[in-house]
Each structure stands twice: as C-alpha cells, then as structure tokens.
Amino acid sequence: MAIIEVNNLHKKFNQLHVLKGITTRIEQNEVVVVIGPSGSGKSTFLRCLNFLEIPTSGEIIFEGSVINPNENLNLIRREMGMVFQRFNLFPHMKVIDNITLAPKLVRNIQPDIAVEQGLNLLEKVNLSDKAESFPEQLSGGQQQRVAIARALAMRPKVMLFDEPTSALDPEMIGEVLDVMKSLANEGMTMIVVTHEMGFAREVSDRVIFMDDGLLIEENTPDELFNNPQHPRTQAFLSKIL
Amino acid sequence: MDFRWDLVISSVPLLLQGAWLTIKLTTIAVFFGIILGTLAALLRLTKGPFRYLASIYVDFMRGTPLLVQIFIIYYGIPSITGGQISPSIVDIWPFIAAVIALSINSGAYVAEIVRAGIQAVEKGQSEAALSLGLTPAETMRHIILPQAFRHIVPPLGNEFIALLKDSSLVSAIALEELVRKGQIIVGRTFRPFEVYFVVAILYLIMTVTISRIVSILERRLRVGE
Numbered sequence: 001m002a003i004i005e006v007n008n009l010h011k012k013f014n015q016l017h018v019l020k021g022i023t024t025r026i027e028q029n030e031v032v033v034v035i036g037p038s039g040s041g042k043s044t045f046l047r048c049l050n051f052l053e054i055p056t057s058g059e060i061i062f063e064g065s066v067i068n069p070n071e072n073l074n075l076i077r078r079e080m081g082m083v084f085q086r087f088n089l090f091p092h093m094k095v096i097d098n099i100t101l102a103p104k105l106v107r108n109i110q111p112d113i114a115v116e117q118g119l120n121l122l123e124k125v126n127l128s129d130k131a132e133s134f135p136e137q138l139s140g141g142q143q144q145r146v147a148i149a150r151a152l153a154m155r156p157k158v159m160l161f162d163e164p165t166s167a168l169d170p171e172m173i174g175e176v177l178d179v180m181k182s183l184a185n186e187g188m189t190m191i192v193v194t195h196e197m198g199f200a201r202e203v204s205d206r207v208i209f210m211d212d213g214l215l216i217e218e219n220t221p222d223e224l225f226n227n228p229q230h231p232r233t234q235a236f237l238s239k240i241l
Numbered sequence: 242m243d244f245r246w247d248l249v250i251s252s253v254p255l256l257l258q259g260a261w262l263t264i265k266l267t268t269i270a271v272f273f274g275i276i277l278g279t280l281a282a283l284l285r286l287t288k289g290p291f292r293y294l295a296s297i298y299v300d301f302m303r304g305t306p307l308l309v310q311i312f313i314i315y316y317g318i319p320s321i322t323g324g325q326i327s328p329s330i331v332d333i334w335p336f337i338a339a340v341i342a343l344s345i346n347s348g349a350y351v352a353e354i355v356r357a358g359i360q361a362v363e364k365g366q367s368e369a370a371l372s373l374g375l376t377p378a379e380t381m382r383h384i385i386l387p388q389a390f391r392h393i394v395p396p397l398g399n400e401f402i403a404l405l406k407d408s409s410l411v412s413a414i415a416l417e418e419l420v421r422k423g424q425i426i427v428g429r430t431f432r433p434f435e436v437y438f439v440v441a442i443l444y445l446i447m448t449v450t451i452s453r454i455v456s457i458l459e460r461r462l463r464v465g466e
Contacts, residue, residue: 078374088369
C-alpha cells in the first residue's frame, strides 16, 4: 500500500496557480527526489503533503485515509518529519531541548527517556558534543543535522526535505547529504526536493521532474537522467548537467 | 533668588508617600495591562469575529484621552449602577477606579506591543513547530511567545515608564498619588516651584530606575540569540 497518495492536487495563491493537478503515489520505504526549475512548484507540493499549505483542491491520502484540513492536522503532521531550507531551529532552546520538545509535548515521552533518545539521535548525526549548545553557536551544516535529528525524534513514518542543502556553504553540503543517505539506507521513506543531482542519482528510487506546476515526468534516476522522454525534462537536464 | 531648600526637604516624606502610591498603581496596572494586552493581541491574530472586538478595544483606548477614560470609570460606573457604589468599597473606590482605568488603557498599548513582537518571529518557527505535530496553541506557547517576549521587553519598559507618568492624571479623581500630594503641599505652602521640582525629581528617579531594570533584563534575555 502506498503511504502517501496525491490525487489531482491544485494550489492557488490568489491568482497565481502554482500546482495544476499533481497525481502521484509514494510507496513505503521509497526515496523520491523532486527536481525542477525554480518556481516549478516543488516546495509547494512538498508543503501541501503535511498541509503547511492547504491545497486548493485535490486530495492527499495518508496511510489510506484522506487528510481533511478541518481535522486536527497535528495528528497527521507528527507522522511526517520535515526539514527546511533555513533549518528553523528554535533559537531560544538548546540543541537537546530542540530535539526533545515535541516528543515530550506531543508523544508524552518521559523527559529522561526523551533526552536519552535525543542524545542517540545526535550521535547518529555526529553531533554528540553539541547537545548543550544553542543553535546560533553551530554552523549551517550542524544546524541542519540537528534539524534532521529533531524531526527524527518524533519517529515519523515519512521524512520531507525542502531543499535541505540550498542554504549551506558548499563545504557543508556533504555532511548533510551523508546523514540523509544513511537514513535512506535504513529504509526511511523520504521525499526530497533538491538541486543535488548527485544525491538523486545515487540514493533515490525515483525522480520526479516538475515544471510550471505540473508533474512532467517520473522515473528511476537512471532512466530519467540518461533517457529523459519529455522535451522539457531534456531541456532542464541539458542546462544543469 | 528665593529658593526654599527647607521646603524641599520638609515636603519629601509626604511626597514619598505619594510616590509609593504611584508605584503601586502603575505596577498593578501594568500587570493587568500585560494580561489584557496579551489576550487582546492573541484575539487580534485569530480569524474569528472576536478579533474585531479586540480591534475596537485597542482603537478606543488609544484614540480617547486617558483623563476621559478615568472619568468614565470613576464617575460613570457609579452613575449607571444607580448613583451609588457599595459602602464597603466607597473609601477605596478612587483607587479601584484608577487601577481599572490605567489597566485597560495600558492593555491597549501592550496589545500593540505584543502583536508586533509576535509578528516579528520568523514564520519558519511556527512552521517547524507545526510540522513536529505541535498544536497551534502549543506552538504559540512554547515557540512563538518566548521568542516574541524578547522583542517585547524593551517597548514594554517604555510603556511602563509612560504609564508611570500618565498615572499622574488620576490626581484628578483625588487619589493622593505623587502629583496630588504635591498639589496638597502647594495648597498649604504656596510654593509651587520647590514642591513640583521635588515631584519631578521623584518621577525621574523612578523612570530611570525602570529603564535600568529593563536593560538588565534585556541583556539576560539575549541568551542563545
């Protein structure tokens, strides 16, 4: 069974028609990379999946049931981790508190257990020594790895990545991609909006190419990168590869 | 020049009593003002019909003179409750009326301060919190308000100072705060210059103290930024 199904998803911001009918499905354990030119609607698509943007029409089906925006969206969102381009760590909290806040508050995990799990996650992203730091004391790459640990602390069923390396200095991109790779290898279901074609080729099971609010083409990375079918995909790839 | 230092010195004890009442009034009013103002600010940020109520409140309080508001409470409330107030509170009615008037007035200004503070918190902060499954209320409480608080402290200090000075208006309802005490002494001595000079100095000491406290608080809050 698909973990997420997207049916004819439309999103308009006033007059601006950003998503013009997206239909796709994400399988359990699948790593899907979404690529496309700026303004193609990739990020909006991702943000519609956990209803940070409320779709104008169409449906998102999560684990078999249609998400209703009038229900308690927090019940859905806690199952989907999200990593943002700008990290969005909570600046008034130490790293460990950033990570343990939601498990304690939302999952009612005991504080000492939450801390223990948080420290394990920090070890996983190679930041064991930063638990007591404040976000501003960390580099961009470190902040993004904390953000990944924070999302993982909720034990989500899906991880959404919204251009996780776009705001990073080049030398820090690798450390974040490495964490994402190991996550993919562990079988995490991931949807990644990115410009990192190397990551897409190497890690993803499927690549979706979007342009102008439409899903133009989707295929295995091998097929999509080496043998793109649609002229728009070919044009895009010829510009960036 | 004829400046009576002896009067300056002899007026101080009585004026200090008045200053103490001014501090009490202002502190209580700011306390309730913060509560009212935060509620009004949160209401203004909701989507329901209550936000208009909050807007009307803020506009009315900021758009009418405090002195008129004090009169409405002090004279107005007894007049619509049958011309009298309960004998048990008649003695402290000026104080209660002053606290009510100053609180609801201050609440309107605090509402704008809190609203600006909340809106100054980056949108990504609430998105991150919501994406972790926090409810909007939890997001406000644990993520937005603590960060907004840092933006709020300096203007809140200014509001405290402004209210401390504006509280002199309650002298008009015979409440013996600092200015009223001064008027009383002037009435006895006919020496307005010396007396109001001391009054001014006492206000200055209070306002400078407040701004010092606020800047210390500000420095403490800068952790992790």
